Amino acid sequence: MEYNFREIEKRWQKFWKNHNIFYTKKNIKYPKYYILNMFPYPSGSGLHIGHCLGYIASDIYARYKRIEGYNVLNPIGFDSFGLPAEQYAIQTGKHPSDTTKKNIEQYKKQINKLGLSFDWSRELCTSDPNYYRWTQWMFIQIFHSWYDKNSEKAKSINILIEEFNKNGNLLINASSSYPDKFNSITWKKFSPIKKESILLNYRLAYLSKEYINWCPYLGTVLANDEIQNEKSKRGGYPIYKKKMLQWHIRISAYVERLLKGLKLIECSKSLKDIQYNWIGKIKGASIFLELLYPLKKIKKIEFFIDRPEMIFGISFVILSIDHNFSKKITISSYKKNVQKYFYRETKKLQKKSTISGVFTGNYVLHPFIKKKIPIYISNNNFFSIDKTTNSFIGIPGHEKYSEKFAKIFNLEIISVSIPNNKNNLCEGHNEICINSYFLNGLNFKEAKNKVIQLLKKKNIGSQKNSYRLRDAVFSRQRYWGEPIPVFFKNKKPQTIPIEKLPIFLPKIDNYYPKNGKSPLYRIKNWAWDEKNMKIVSNKLINHKSIFPMETNTMPSWAGSSWYFLRYMDVNNNLFFLDKKKENYWKNIDLYLGGSEHSTGHLIYARFWHKFLKDRGWVTTEEPFKRILNQGMILSNSAIILKIIGKKIFVSYELKKNYKNFLFQEIYVDISLINHKNQLNINKFKQWRPEFSNAKFLVKEKIFFCKRKLEKMSKSKYNIITPDYIHKKYGSDIFRLHEMFLGPITKTKHWDEEKINGIKKFLNKFWRLFYDHGVLKVNDLTPTLEELKILHYTIKKLKEKIQFFSFHTSISDLMILVNKLTILKCNKKKILKKLIKLMAPFAPHISEELWNKLGEKKSIIFSNIPNFNKKYLIKKTITYPIMFNGKLKFQETFQSNLTIESIKKKILKKPKIQLYFKKKNIKKIIIIPNKIINILF
Numbered sequence: 001m002e003y004n005f006r007e008i009e010k011r012w013q014k015f016w017k018n019h020n021i022f023y024t025k026k027n028i029k030y031p032k033y034y035i036l037n038m039f040p041y042p043s044g045s046g047l048h049i050g051h052c053l054g055y056i057a058s059d060i061y062a063r064y065k066r067i068e069g070y071n072v073l074n075p076i077g078f079d080s081f082g083l084p085a086e087q088y089a090i091q092t093g094k095h096p097s098d099t100t101k102k103n104i105e106q107y108k109k110q111i112n113k114l115g116l117s118f119d120w121s122r123e124l125c126t127s128d129p130n131y132y133r134w135t136q137w138m139f140i141q142i143f144h145s146w147y148d149k150n151s152e153k154a155k156s157i158n159i160l161i162e163e164f165n166k167n168g169n170l171l172i173n174a175s176s177s178y179p180d181k182f183n184s185i186t187w188k189k190f191s192p193i194k195k196e197s198i199l200l201n202y203r204l205a206y207l208s209k210e211y212i213n214w215c216p217y218l219g220t221v222l223a224n225d226e227i228q229n230e231k232s233k234r235g236g237y238p239i240y241k242k243k244m245l246q247w248h249i250r251i252s253a254y255v256e257r258l259l260k261g262l263k264l265i266e267c268s269k270s271l272k273d274i275q276y277n278w279i280g281k282i283k284g285a286s287i288f289l290e291l292l293y294p295l296k297k298i299k300k301i302e303f304f305i306d307r308p309e310m311i312f313g314i315s316f317v318i319l320s321i322d323h324n325f326s327k328k329i330t331i332s333s334y335k336k337n338v339q340k341y342f343y344r345e346t347k348k349l350q351k352k353s354t355i356s357g358v359f360t361g362n363y364v365l366h367p368f369i370k371k372k373i374p375i376y377i378s379n380n381n382f383f384s385i386d387k388t389t390n391s392f393i394g395i396p397g398h399e400k401y402s403e404k405f406a407k408i409f410n411l412e413i414i415s416v417s418i419p420n421n422k423n424n425l426c427e428g429h430n431e432i433c434i435n436s437y438f439l440n441g442l443n444f445k446e447a448k449n450k451v452i453q454l455l456k457k458k459n460i461g462s463q464k465n466s467y468r469l470r471d472a473v474f475s476r477q478r479y480w481g482e483p484i485p486v487f488f489k490n491k492k493p494q495t496i497p498i499e500k501l502p503i504f505l506p507k508i509d510n511y512y513p514k515n516g517k518s519p520l521y522r523i524k525n526w527a528w529d530e531k532n533m534k535i536v537s538n539k540l541i542n543h544k545s546i547f548p549m550e551t552n553t554m555p556s557w558a559g560s561s562w563y564f565l566r567y568m569d570v571n572n573n574l575f576f577l578d579k580k581k582e583n584y585w586k587n588i589d590l591y592l593g594g595s596e597h598s599t600g601h602l603i604y605a606r607f608w609h610k611f612l613k614d615r616g617w618v619t620t621e622e623p624f625k626r627i628l629n630q631g632m633i634l635s636n637s638a639i640i641l642k643i644i645g646k647k648i649f650v651s652y653e654l655k656k657n658y659k660n661f662l663f664q665e666i667y668v669d670i671s672l673i674n675h676k677n678q679l680n681i682n683k684f685k686q687w688r689p690e691f692s693n694a695k696f697l698v699k700e701k702i703f704f705c706k707r708k709l710e711k712m713s714k715s716k717y718n719i720i721t722p723d724y725i726h727k728k729y730g731s732d733i734f735r736l737h738e739m740f741l742g743p744i745t746k747t748k749h750w751d752e753e754k755i756n757g758i759k760k761f762l763n764k765f766w767r768l769f770y771d772h773g774v775l776k777v778n779d780l781t782p783t784l785e786e787l788k789i790l791h792y793t794i795k796k797l798k799e800k801i802q803f804f805s806f807h808t809s810i811s812d813l814m815i816l817v818n819k820l821t822i823l824k825c826n827k828k829k830i831l832k833k834l835i836k837l838m839a840p841f842a843p844h845i846s847e848e849l850w851n852k853l854g855e856k857k858s859i860i861f862s863n864i865p866n867f868n869k870k871y872l873i874k875k876t877i878t879y880p881i882m883f884n885g886k887l888k889f890q891e892t893f894q895s896n897l898t899i900e901s902i903k904k905k906i907l908k909k910p911k912i913q914l915y916f917k918k919k920n921i922k923k924i925i926i927i928p929n930k931i932i933n934i935l936f
Contacts, residue, residue, distance in 0.1 A: 003766040005730030009844040013112060021858050022117045024073045026584050033070040034585050035062045036567070038593025038601070039079040039560045042103035044088065047110045048719040049738065049750060050633040050712045056735050057630060057744050057806065058592045059116045063840035064801050066117075067864040073585060074117055075567040077124035078104050081132075082556035083218060083234045086480035089511045096480040096511070100127060110722055115731050115843045117860070122570045126559030131566065132482045133502035134576035135559050138608070140485060140495045141615060143205040147175040147253035154253075154614035160202060175253035176202045196492040204250045204611070205474065207493060211322035211346070212473055214242035219513030220477045221246060223555065223600065224470075241346045241379065243322070244516060247475040247484065247552065251607045252387075255279055255467045257621075258606055267627040268745070274598045280468025282306045285452050286389075287461035289317070289364035291329060292372060298325055301364060301375075304386035304466045305393045308455070309447035313416040314373055315406055316394040317364055318357065321345055321379045323390040329375065331361030338377060345379040355380055355405050367460055374411070387470045472604065474555060479511050479519040481553030487528035489547050500533050505553075520551040560601060561608035564588055564623060582618055587625045595629040602627075628804065631747040633738075636707040637718040638668040640679060647694040652704045654697060668705060669717040679703045709749060720750060732842035733758050739806040739841065762842060765817050768831060769849055777853060782827050787871045789819045790830055794867040797837055806841070813838060828853060833865040879926075881912075882933040891932075899926050906932065 016022065037058050040051070062074040078100075085096035085103075092099075104125070111118065124131050145154045150173045163172060168183035178201035190198070200206050213222045217237040221244065226233055258279055262272050284306035291299060303317060319326045321342060330338045341358035357378035364373050382401040383392045396406035397415035406413050442450060455461030475484065483503045485496040496503060506526070511519055520526060529536045531545045540546045562576075568585045569577045609623040641650045644662045655663065672683050681703055685692045696703050712719050725734045737758045741748040769777055782790075793816040800809045816834065825831070832853060839846035839859045850859040878892045879902075889911060893902055903924050906912055912934070925933040 002763050003770075003845060003848075005732065005844070008848045009113075009115065009731055012844045012847045013115060015847070016115075016117075016858070017112075019858070020121070021860055022074065022119050023121055024071065024075075024119045026581060027071045028584070030069060030071040032073065032585055033062075033065045033590075034073045034588050035065070035590045036074075036564055036588045036592070037076065038591065038597050039077070039563055040107065041079045041082065041084065042100060042107045043084055043714075044099065044103055045714050045719065046103070046106045047722055048712050049722055049725065049734075050635075052114060052722050052734075053633055053738055053744070054592050054594065054630045055111065055116055056114065056738055057628075057804065058590070059114075060735075060739065060806060060840045061590065061801070061804070062117055063843065063860065064864070066860055067836065067839070067862055069863065073122075073567065074119060075122040075124075075570075076111070076116075076118040076120070077122070077563060077567070078107070078126070079556065079560045079563070080104070080125045080127040081481045081554075081559055083220075083478065083480075086478055086511055087218070087235070089480070093509075095507065097127065100125075113726050113731055114722060114735065117843075122567050124563060124566055124570055126482075126556075126563065127480075127505075129502045129504055130573075132559060134566070135482050135554065135562070136485045136501050136503060137498060137576065138562065138612070139205060139482075139554065139558070140498060142249065142611060143203055143486075143493070143495055145204045145611070145615065146202040147204060147250065149173040149175060149253075152257065154204060154611050156615075157199065157203060160199070174202055175250055177206075177208075178202065193490050193492060196490075200492070204253065206248055206250065207245055208248050208471075209243060209245045210248075211241045211243050212246055214240045214244070214516075216240065218478075219516075221473055221475065223473050223557075226600070241321070242516070243346070246473050248471040249474050249607075251472045251603070252467065252469060254607050254610055255281070255469055257610055258469075258603065261606060261610070261622045264622045265624055265627060268629065271595070271598050271627060271629060274595075275602065278469065278599045278603060280466075282466045282468075284308060284464060284466060285455060285461050286464035287311075287367065287455055289367065289373070289460075292363035292365060293329075293331060293361075295328060298329060300460075301325060301329070301391065302389045303391045303393050304389050304464060306466065307395070307398070307448070308451040309444050310395050310398055310416050311366075311368070311451055313395040313397045313414045314366065314393055315396055315412045315414060316374050316376055316402075316409070318376050318378045318383060318385070318392040318394060318405075319360075320385050320390040320392075321377055323377075326360075326377050329360060329362050330377075334359060334361035341377065355382055355401065355408060357405065357409065359409070367455070367458065376405075376409070378405075386466045387468060388466060469603070472557075474558070475550075475552035476555050477513045477516055477518045478553055479505075479508060479513075481505075481556065482558055483520070483553055484550040486550040487530070487547045488550070489530070490543075493550070494547075496528060497533055503535070518551045518553060520553065523551075526551065557601060557604045561605045562612070564591075564605075565609075565612075565618065577617065587620050588623055589625050591624040591627045592630065594632075598629065628745065630744050631742075632711050633741070634709050634747060634749050635712045635718040635720055636670070636709055637716045638670050638673045638677075638679075639665045639706040639708055640668050640684075640703075641706075642666050647691060648697065649691075649694060649703070650697045651699060651702070652706050654699060658697075665706075667716050667718075670720075673705055673707075677705055677707055679705050720752075725752075725755075729755060729759060730844075732844050733762055736762065736810055736841055740810045742807055744804045744806060761814050761817065762845060764821055765834075765838065765842075766845065766849075768817065768820055768826060768834070769852070775852055776826050777828050777831055778826055779829075780827050782825070782830050783823075784871075786820070786823060786825050786827065786830050787868075789816060790833060791867040791871040793837065794833070794865050795872060798864075798867070801840075810841060813841070835859065836862055836865050877929055879930075879932045881906075882931060884935055885933060899928065902926055902932070906934070 035058050037054055062072050066072045080100045085100050088094065088099055089096045126132060144157045146157055146160045147154050164184065164187045166184055168187050170181055170183060178198055213224070213227055215222050215232045215237050218232060218234065222232055222239065227239055230239055231237060232239060259276070259281060262275055284304055285308040287303050287305055288300040289303060291301065305311065327338065338358050338360060357376040357380065360375045360377060362375045364375060366373055385392050394402040394405060396402040396411065396413040403413060452463050483505055485501060485503045486493045487496060488494070506523055508519055508523065510522065513519055525535055525537050526549050527536050527538045527541045527546050528549050529546050536546060541548055565577050569581045572578055605623060609618060610621065612618045613621060641652060641655060641663045642648065643650065644664050650658055668679065668684065669687060672680050672687060681696050710716065722734060733755065737755045740758060769775060793812050796812045797809050820830065835846050835849050836859065847859055873895070876892050877895045878890050880887055881889050881891055891909060893905060903926065906924060921934060921936050923935040925935065
């Protein structure tokens with residue numbers, strides 16, 4: 001008789017909710033454990049089974065840690081600002097807050113059906129003003145901070161102003177874009193507007209006009225992590241280069257701390273490699289090259305060279321189109337060409353095309369041999385443009401894209417060599433041996449150091465590190481995001497008083513951005529009355545007491561960079577986090593989610609946390625102690641063939657009969673395909689009405705499609721929802737099946753056919769307790785055999801769950817249930833411990849059986865069973881016997897025998913005596929409990 005999963009799961013989900021079973025409070029009696037899922041975005045399509053993988057895994061671990069005796073924090077909330085909701089609003093006219101609320105309700109229903117032990121009392125939402133009030137507060141703190149390189153921390157801007165009043169910036173070592181030096185006397189003579197302009201070069205949040213990634217279709221700027229294959233991740237729309245005034249966060253100040261902090265995080269090597277590569281540290285040298293045709297204020301240009309020892313191989317240099325000097329240093333006769341190039345490059349798609357560039361007519365001089373080196377401007381992604389200098393040094397003899405560029409523009413290609421390093425030569429190129437200059441007999445490392453010393457001596461360069469990571473573009477020309485709490489006085493940004501936060505996002509009717517401006521630009525009441533400290537009509541702007549407000553909004557990563565802190569103290573209206581609660585919960589002990597968050601989100605969250613630590617609001621350097629990325633679950637997509645230009649579809653096995661036609665592959669919803677890969681044509685026509693009159697070429701009235709195993713995606717219509725699985729099998733079976741597919745960190749193929757094996761296992765588990773609907777558990781004393789197999793499994797699970805080996809843990813539970821079934825064990829002392837082992841994996845059926853055995857409290861409040869060593873001692877050990885490393889046979893010995901005793905017994909074995917009758921034994925090697933190797 002099968003157990004009634006629908007009735008049981010409904011009952012216990014209601015019980016958990018009504019009794020607040022998963023409510024967490026600070027409890028110093030128990031050690032804390034903070035488990036966190038990466039922030040979910042509540043999309044309209046809801047959860048699919050790929051999303052569920054991480055939630056189920058974290059829930060198993062949370063439940064296990066609770067019964068281990070930990071006070072577990074396992075919260076959930078929603079990353080609800082962002083492009084998807086706004087794009088939907090543009091298409092439908094529905095307000096993003098309405099669709100977001102509806103989507104969240106759907107998510108919560110799906111999550112609760114899975115039996116996930118989230119503490120819903122801590123639920124938060126980034127679009128809730130009670131939350132984004134503190135995001136705005138944090139932006140204001142970032143704006144009013146600067147980064148002191150000497151102490152390696154952010155400090156209040158007031159400290160910097162005090163220093164300017166005392167000594168100017170002469171003693172300041174800051175992360176700043178301000179190039180000039182001034183003393184205190186000069187500082188005091190500056191006008192308030194000039195002072196604010198200077199301070200903006202030091203602030204951690206600053207305005208800057210630069211070329212950015214512009215997506216016209218989405219109507220907004222995108223950060224690098226929002227782009228994939230030169231297109232927007234959201235929608236796959238083309239990206240262009242555009243120069244715009246944007247808010248930036250000076251995240252580059254934290255690069256070294258972001259690198260060092262990775263040592264404090266326990267995670268996979270691949271995740272650390274992703275972070276290292278994203279930051280992209282390169283050791284080299286800064287070098288100032290003299291212009292052949294200088295201007296009054298521009299006599300030298302800074303470059304970064306990653307291989308200073310190759311300095312004699314330079315044959316050209318490149319300035320990026322967003323370099324401050326790129327137009328200024330161009331010779332008049334070349335300005336037309338440069339302008340044409342600029343126009344063409346900023347209008348075309350931001351993608352890797354053919355290598356391009358334009359000559360400026362100007363040159364820099366080689367620092368050692370006074371050779372003229374041509375300056376080009378290029379907007380090409382092939383080159384590793386240094387992010388701080390916006391320039392590139394071309395050494396075509398040793399870099400393939402430099403070589404291609406040199407060939408296109410007919411430039412010299414030089415191979416630099418050092419004696420004893422001939423393997424570095426590029427065949428067919430001119431060779432210059434640096435032995436003929438001043439690096440006689442040095443290897444490349446020594447030559448590199450020597451060149452850096454010479455650059456220092458000539459006062460034209462020094463050792464320097466370059467980083468791929470750039471300051472983060474912070475503003476978005478969109479509606480659905482946090483308003484930036486800034487107004488503009490004398491065209492300079494001023495922050496809105498903290499006591500007036502939050503600045504509410506106003507309701508609007510038209511969500512579409514226009515001409516690179518946010519929809520908030522059209523708001524009639526979006527001006528700041530400084531005197532009365534309130535938002536007023538734009539008509540009242542007089543630039544004396546009433547000023548225009550910032551119309552751009554924050555990126556979605558603003559709210560998702562600190563949500564894990566708010567979970568610790570979600571109902572605090574006085575501050576974003578109470579210090580006592582932060583001291584108790586501190587780091588996230590386990591952070592679990594998809595690898596797609598391994599770049600942008602993780603960098604931003606770590607930076608944000610370090611900033612809060614610098615200013616004294618949190619105590620830990622890193623927010624996450626351990627990060628685990630779950631693998632993907634793949635699903636078979638369904639693809640049908642359509643003849644291009646015609647409304648004719650061809651059954652897949654007939655493709656070879658139509659070789660003269662070109663085909664277009666169209667994804668089809670997998671619900672329209674049966675298990676034999678056959679398309680239901682009538683349902684397809686209903687799903688895609690534009691093909692209702694299409695012709696379908698088939699054989700024997702059957703239309704076959706192609707199946708392709710790939711990531712679940714709404715665009716590929718291959719999503720399998722947990723609702724369908726839950727309804728058919730129940731949540732416990734679904735949970736076990738997802739975990740049994742394979743290692744949590746590996747990519748897995750969804751296979752519904754194998755779910756029946758899990759179903760049989762859970763029914764077998766149920767039948768240990770029930771026989772034809774009658775509870776059959778007794779109070780008899782367990783046998784030694786029963787105790788041995790139970791305690792062996794307890795030990796194995798304790799080891800495996802710590803390493804998230806859930807698939808093998810389930811396998812061990814299956815073996816235990818099978819053995820107990822064979823032994824017809826229905827003893828309470830065995831089965832109660834079995835329920836505890838099963839509870840993290842299948843909580844509903846475990847709660848039911850726990851209750852039926854007379855327990856009134858939830859099983860979540862019980863303790864994990866401990867194994868007893870006395871039941872794990874083996875009486876005999878079977879050794880493989882090897883002759884000179886080759887396996888011959890096996891022999892069994894008593895486990896309490898010493899090595900010397902085993903050796904004596906070996907020599908008495910008839911098999912061994914027969915084999916070595918004519919041979920002498922040289923040595924017997926015994927590895928306890930493993931092997932015996934006899935050498936002769």
